[in-house]
Amino acid sequence: MIYSPKTFISLVIIALFTSFFSVKSDAQDLAILKYKGGGDWYSNPTALPNLIKFCNENIETEINTKPETVEAGSTDIFQYPLLHMTGHGNVFFNEEEAQNLKLYLESGGFLHIDDNYGMKDYVVKELKKVFPNxxxxxxxxxxxxxxxxxxxxxxxxxxxxxxxxxxQALVLFYKSRLVVLLTLESDLGDGWEDQEVHNDPEDVRLKALQMGANIVKYAFEN
Known part of the structure; x- marks a missing residue:
């Protein structure tokens, strides 16, 4: 693949950064991944705060109760062992963002993508930029x-x-380690939201929160 000079310089900077830093192995925080393309990466605003509260109360985590938002091309993603991504529409990663995500995942990071209905085809295509093979x-x-x-x-x-x-839970691995989890036809994030948002029964919300806690626990420990 031939990169433009600007892209090449960006990739060199990212590579130098990750040669000195990897995803913090002792970190217990997660972040929302902001992406380009027009999709609503900001959907389900009450979901992660509720999941974090559930995890802190039930699986002995100490996650910051207010999740940060990080951009796909930023080195800030290396501060978080788990990135959460959701939305309904288009997703786009440019070359620098795809390479940054690849290095993040290879350095110990975990990406959970929860299809909020309508993003599957877009995100599957963009993941090929991250792990083309x-x-x-x-x-x-x-x-x-x-x-x-x-x-x-x-x-x-x-x-x-x-x-x-x-x-369906669709996945990508790096050296036998699960690094990308795409959850489809489930919509865990809607189950994590405040009850009045979707009026889900409590047993359904509990299942969503429990599955979310499993994802958090797995991402933090592997």
Whole structure:
């Protein structure tokens, strides 16, 4: 791949940064990933605060109760072991952003993408820029992420109907470590939101929060 001079310089700066720093192994914070393309990366504003509160109360985390927002191309992402990404529409990573995310994931980071309905095709295409030689694969129900703090014998829970299809957890690995989790036909984030936003029953919200806690625990410990 041939890069423009500006892009090449940016990649050199990122590479130098990550040669001295990796994702903080002892960090217990998460951030919202802001991306270009026009998609609503800011959707579900009450979701992460509620998930953080649940985690701090149930799985002994000490996460900052107000999640930060970081941009895909910023070195700030290396401060967080877990990035959360959501939305309904278009997603776009330029060359610098894709390379930055790749280095972040290879350095110990974890990216959870929760399709809030309508972002799948866009984000799948952009992930090919990050790991061009990989295809997303479905995670088996037996995987550790479904069996950490809370047990999900059937795998990813169904929270919202969307197209009425079964929920799927699609993943990418780096050197056998799970680094990208794309949750589809589930909409965990809607389940994490304040109850009055979607009027979900408490048992459904609890399943969403428990699955979210599993993701957080897995990302922090692996």
């Amino acid at each position: 990989q295809e997303l694969k479905e995670l088996p129900k037996s995987h550790e992420i479904f069996n950490t703090a809370f047990k999900f014998a059937q795998g990813l829970p169904k929270i919202h109907e969307h197209d009425g299809k079964r929920p």
